[in-house]
Amino acid sequence: MLNFNYYNPTRILFGKGEHTRIGSHLKNVSKVLIVYGGGSALKNGTLSRVQSSLEAEGIEYFTIGGVRPNPTLEFAEKVKNIAVDSGLDCLLAVGGGSVIDTCKVAAAWAKYDGDAWDFFTKGLKIEKALPIATVLTLPAAGSEQSMRVVINHNDLKLGTASEKIRPMISVVDPELFFTLPKNQIAAGVVDMISHIFERYFTNTEHTDFISSQAEAAIRTAMIYGPKLMENPKDYDAWCQVAMVGSWAHNGYYGLGQVEDWACHAMEHELSAYDPKITHGAGLAVITPAWLRFVSNVNPSRMQRFASEIMGKETIEEGINALCDFYKAMGMPSRLSEFGLTKEALEVCAKSACERTGMIGQFKKLTSEEVLSIYQSVH
Known part of the structure; x- marks a missing residue:
């Protein structure tokens, strides 16, 4: 067995109804961007319940939807631009691995002056990132606890890793998975x-x-x-x-x-x-x-x-x-x-x-x- 150095700071909020309490765990956050995918979180009410939880704590929020499976760098850039322009202090992913990975790229990009593709193609280390929280709606990728991220760009699908993009809080509420195909x-x-x-x-x-x-x-x-x-x-x-x-x-x-x-x-x-x-x-x-x-x-x-x-x-x-x-x-x-x-x-x-x-x-x-x-x- 080899030497290892392991540290996992992600707080997991597991169980029924935990997504309705996400706001109470973000009390030190004042302005959040909620990122979601194709619209199921909107249609089934998950998004509105998350928003109500933020409102109850007086947390200002913006929303952007449309993350696709096999997420793109181009969409991550949109998220990054909103985060920078609005002075956000947290990204909140409501979705599965594609949404969470989009937030990871955007969180790192918001603290980097160059192109985020550098992290994937030039070996550049992610040294800083905005805090990330997640409400998981599809258990598969494991991105809600992971330091890894994968993104698509220029017909390539590449990954990188950094402790800076490991989410600080992730909600795993099994009832949110009931409607999955x-x-x-x-x-x-x-x-x-x-x-x-x-x-x-x-x-x-x-x-x-x-x-x-x-x-x-x-x-x-x-x-x-x-x-x-x-x-x-x-x-x-x-x-x-x-x-x-x-x-x-x-x-x-x-x-x-x-x-x-x-x-x-x-x-x-x-x-x-x-x-x-x-x-x-x-x-x-x-x-x-x-x-x-x-x-x-x-x-x-x-x-x-x-x-x-x-x-x-x-x-x-x-x-x-x-x-x-x-x-x-x-x-x-x-x-x-x-x-x-x-x-x-x-x-x-x-x-x-x-x-x-x-x-x-x-x-x-x-x-x-x-x-x-x-x-x-x-």
Whole structure:
């Protein structure tokens, strides 16, 4: 196990009705910009209840909606401009990972004189950012506790990380998830499991404490995810899945070990090429293909995945069981289902390794190997 330095200052307000009390936790804030997505938060009353909570504390607020899935730098710039021009002291994201990530970019950009794309392409560290609070409406990305952020720009989907953009407060109210479409529920469960996989598949030795907890979290998601597909208003199931999603990406399951992130890198290329591709759905196709490609790299770790997570005797049986789970959740199994051509895959494979030469750590992948993985599930 490697040395680590872990600090997570995000306050989690978990449970029924917590979003109606967000204002009481922002008493030191005087002016807020509420950022939301496609309008569901407006239609179902979540936004109005959040606004009422701010009003009760005398907090002035502005609103801007319209964040799309696979969010763009251009929209983050709009948020940044409002924040700077209005002298705001907090950004409040009401939404899922796309809305939260938009606020993270805008929060850092508001304290930087240059182009925020520098953070993603030039290795520039985020040194300052406006405070961020969130009211989660879609548990999937885990951005509500994470120091990471991903954004789309110039046909690229890139990420960076900084403790400066980790939210100070996040509301996780399971009742806000009751109206989610089943395809979003399924994709969200896949995404949170993938966040743990990216850390679980490591060549670092002596990680039993973290590995065992990662296995328990993944099994929990696989037990309760299908329950939500049967009944999206199952509060108790949402409590379990929401906990998995929020902790999956806050850094805990990667403590003391080298993380991988090849599957995310490969999927990001696909949803950058076609923003209509849902991130979790893409991961459902890529992850089993990657597992098969790297199955001989670290047999003991792969066998542990098969036995401790999937309950199977062999690695191949474990991978097949994971495919069966994704299928039962209604996820696609081939990249052709997204309408991606072989030519598109060649473009994505080249782009995946263009900036760093290779991706991943469990096994470092060249663009040729990435293309091979793509082609195996086309």
